[in-house]
Amino acid sequence: MSSVSSDVFLEDEKLQQGADANFVEMQVFDIIDQARRDNGNLTRKEEIRLAVDLCKEKLRLLSESDETDDRRLRQGYLDKLVQLGLEKQTIDDEDNENEEVIRVRDHSFVIQPIRGRNPTCEVCMTTIWKLMHAWRRCKYCGLRTHSSCTSSVGRMCASSIVTRHDFALTMTICEEKGLAAQNYRCHECARPLSFEGSSAVEPRLCDYSGFYFCSSCHWNDQMSIPARMLHNLDSEPRPVSRASKQLLTMIDNRPLIPLGSANPMLIKLNSSLKRINRIRSDFLFMKCYFVSCRTARQLRILQYLCRHQHFVESSDVYTMAEMRDIVSGKLLEEMEDIHQVFLKHITEECETCKGNAFVCELCPDKQIIFPFSDNVSMCCKCLAVFHHKCFELRSRFCPRCERRSKRAPPEEIDPNERL
Structure with missing residues (x-):
């Protein structure tokens, strides 16, 4: 019996919501119809603005009421506002696609709205009074001019400079x-x-x-x-x-500063930079684990470096924003936190990543090690990992490479190795 009553209540609720939506639609239709009679040249954007003003005013009047009918009606006005906003955004996008673009010295000047403060024209150096003057702005570098001054622009667009292959x-x-x-x-x-x-x-x-x-x-x-x-x-x-x-x-967020190659001594003398450089080197090794780990791909663990995507591509270059963060100390704190997340996943949480660890074959210690572990060395040929002391004491001898050379057919063995 209670289930039947619940179904009847939900059905009545849906009918009432539909009635409220129709009521809102009729009010919007009436005000637009009246405006069309007064002005036959009314555009759709102007109609939307009238409808939005109506919905906002009704919501203001209903904001103090807490009755059930008023709450449903308030929701109807909110839904209508969302619908009108989406329609207006669609019209704006179509207008932007069809807007006239003036191209001068690689700038792409587009007409700008009259709202906001009055900027300064960067050509004639006078104030752009938006209510009186049409003005344009470059879509790429932001240069602002009167529409009448665009032909006098002498400065090349910064975007055309930074996109050159030799920049x-x-x-x-x-x-x-x-x-x-x-x-x-x-x-x-x-x-x-x-x-x-x-x-x-x-x-x-x-x-x-x-x-x-x-x-x-x-x-x-x-x-x-x-x-x-x-x-x-x-x-x-x-x-x-x-x-x-x-x-x-x-170029503030473009990796264009080759700190490692242009000034390697700075990394050696600055402890923070030295630590950041080590962390970035670890990230390159950790990436190899993550790309072969299904769990890491599902967790999208590399998204922690979404603001520093070049950190998993090289360990050398920095952006200007990152250089400022290095000076302030913010970058080191951020990298330490991300490094701990990566390290915990590989060494503790994920069995797949732990299964790709190494054991030093040059000593009895069977503790697993990774390429990013402390005090380890890597064979430059087969990429096997050993304890640094063990590898140096054995004159960088790699048993893994020796096994491979024994298994390889004679014709595939390097003549230098045979000697």
């Missing part, structure tokens, strides 16, 4: 070349510069490129300099030109 960051600390080397002109726009006179002609040094710029091309933006981080672990922001700022912002 490389400047890894030498810039030397001040002096204004005479630039013929007393701005490096970008060739405007005359002088240390004497008004601020409009005052030269400003870019700490990334080493060139002087005018106040229109150099807004005293502050950025960390890759060369100073590479050589001195100095992440202090310094003034750079607009072009340099856009370039450095674009």
